[in-house]
Amino acid sequence: xxxxxxxxxxxxxxxxxxxxxxxxxxxxxxxxxxxxxxxxxxxxxxxxxxxxxxxxxxxxxxxxxxxxxxxxxxxxxxxxxxxxxxxxxxxxxxxxxxxxxxxxxxxxxxxxxxxxxxxxxxxxxxxxxxxxxxxxxxxxxxxxxxxxxxxxxxxxxxxxxxxxxxxxxxxxxxxxxxxxxxxx
Numbered sequence: 001x002x003x004x005x006x007x008x009x010x011x012x013x014x015x016x017x018x019x020x021x022x023x024x025x026x027x028x029x030x031x032x033x034x035x036x037x038x039x040x041x042x043x044x045x046x047x048x049x050x051x052x053x054x055x056x057x058x059x060x061x062x063x064x065x066x067x068x069x070x071x072x073x074x075x076x077x078x079x080x081x082x083x084x085x086x087x088x089x090x091x092x093x094x095x096x097x098x099x100x101x102x103x104x105x106x107x108x109x110x111x112x113x114x115x116x117x118x119x120x121x122x123x124x125x126x127x128x129x130x131x132x133x134x135x136x137x138x139x140x141x142x143x144x145x146x147x148x149x150x151x152x153x154x155x156x157x158x159x160x161x162x163x164x165x166x167x168x169x170x171x172x173x174x175x176x177x178x179x180x181x182x183x184x
Contacts, residue, residue: 001101001127002150002172004030004054004082009167011152011175012182019177020044024051026182032085032154032175033057038064045079054082056103059091069094076100085130092126103152105130108139121147130154130175135162137169144170157181 005011012028014020015035023031024047031053036044041062048055057075065071072094075081083101086092095102104126106117121129126149131140134153144151153166154175163174163181176182 001083005128005150005152005173008054009173010163010181011154011173012179013154013175013177015177019179020047022179023053023182024048026179028053028182030054030056030082030173034061034177036062038062042079045081049080055080056083056085056101057081058085058105060086060088060105067091072098072100083127089120089124092124096124096126101128102126103128103130105132105154107132108136114139114142118143118146121149125149128152128172131171133157134166134171134174134176137165140166140171141169 008030010028011030011032012023013032013034014023031048033055045055059065067088069090076098084095085103085105087105092102092104108114108131128150130152133155134157140153150172151170152173152175153171157174157176158178
């Protein structure tokens with residue numbers, strides 16, 4: 001997973017049908033699918049697969065998917081994806097057990113949420129983490145010094161300079177819905 005992220009530092013975060021159509025024209029190889037429902041999920045994944053995109057589904061954002069770990073079994077049997085994204089530890093554990101790439105998303109709002117995330121990562125080791133918001137180079141540097149897990153910076157990253165700054169401070173990739181950054 002580390003090599004995949006290093007080779008693809010910009011990840012397209014897709015949150016609507018326009019983004020889905022536009023990403024297939026972009027240079028982004030990795031797509032974070034952040035919208036949809038259980039009924040349209042397979043169609044969206046197949047569309048992206050047909051355009052040679054590596055798809056990670058954000059399970060917490062797909063309507064009709066419960067936070068029950070059985071969802072990982074369903075995905076393994078029915079979808080051709082690169083991995084999943086979630087904030088839920090029980091889903092992370094099941095994905096790890098089933099050898100599914102998992103990105104655990106953390107919202108770091110204050111020092112307590114940072115310490116909680118670091119403590120949690122001592123117990124469960126996802127293949128990568130996503131730190132939200134992604135425009136906190138100081139926090140990303142602090143996390144990267146304490147854990148040996150690839151870090152993705154996501155949320156509120158809007159400028160090339162911000163991408164460069166978070167990459168310099170320990171992030172391995174940046175997820176963004178800003179289509180202008182998909183080509184840079």
